[in-house]
Amino acid sequence: MTRVVFLLVPGVHLLDLAGPAQVFSSAADLVDGYALSYVGDMDTVLSHQGVPLGASRELPSLDVDDLVFVPGWRSPKIVGTGHLSERALAWVRTHHDNGGTVASVCAGADALGRAGLLDGRRCTTHHELQEELARRYPAAHVVRDVLFVEDNRVVTSAGIASGIDLALHLVAVRHGPTVAAAIARTMVIYARRNGDDQQASVLLRHRSHINETVHRVQDVIESRLADRLSLAELAVHAGCSERTVTRLFGRATGMTPLRYQQALRVERAEHLIGQGATVETAARNVGFEDARMLRRLRSR
Structure with missing residues (x-):
């Protein structure tokens, strides 16, 4: 059983969370073996859209095949937003140190940066936050204007809907492109890919x-x-x-x-x-x- 654990941050964008969650939920329907859970620093996390979300404060022990996913939050600027405790950041960092994969959408890349996981790696974020992310983490290589980037089990994506693209990519890597294509068709997704990056999926670009x-x-x-x-x-x-x-x-x-x-x-x-x-x-x-x-x- 692969666990996908979403780390919820105050002001989380609903689509940053719901898009990837829908992908992995659909994967569970097709191939079994997926369990989704939601954690945070408080029992109730208020989304930017005003919907309260339940979360567990207990941070689970994870296996190498499990995935930690950090959705983005409302952030015209990164600095001073997206509060996470050092305990939560250490949990993310430990999972990666133990061989696990961590992923983010939009401003969620900043949480990975605070966990020390962007230095020396390629990464990306929403186009409005790219320059600030590069200034905050000068040892990271911020790739501009792409949908998602994967570098040594750290997977970052641009904004909002690109989390769906990232999640489909992770499913394709684990289960093959046919499963990912079936999920995309179930979700009625028109695949839009940035052709300037090797992460541009052949599968979805030609499945629309x-x-x-x-x-x-x-x-x-x-x-x-x-x-x-x-x-x-x-x-x-x-x-x-x-x-x-x-x-x-x-x-x-x-x-x-x-x-x-x-x-x-x-x-x-x-x-x-x-x-x-x-x-x-x-x-x-x-x-x-x-x-x-x-x-x-x-x-x-």
């Missing part, structure tokens, strides 16, 4: 269409990422001709099924390399016969 035939083809490709898949085999799964698959897939995604599979492989390989795998190991794990093809595709 409504063609179910193409979705079926994508499901097969994503669930068998490392396999060689012929156009004929994909056509059987789609229930139509090879020519129709090519036509519909190109119209919905702007690429061929093979190009889509290659893009997914490169994205997955990038994640493995970011987690410490060699290029050769990553290439084999995603289905390339050797690292040369991966290097060529990455250089594009």
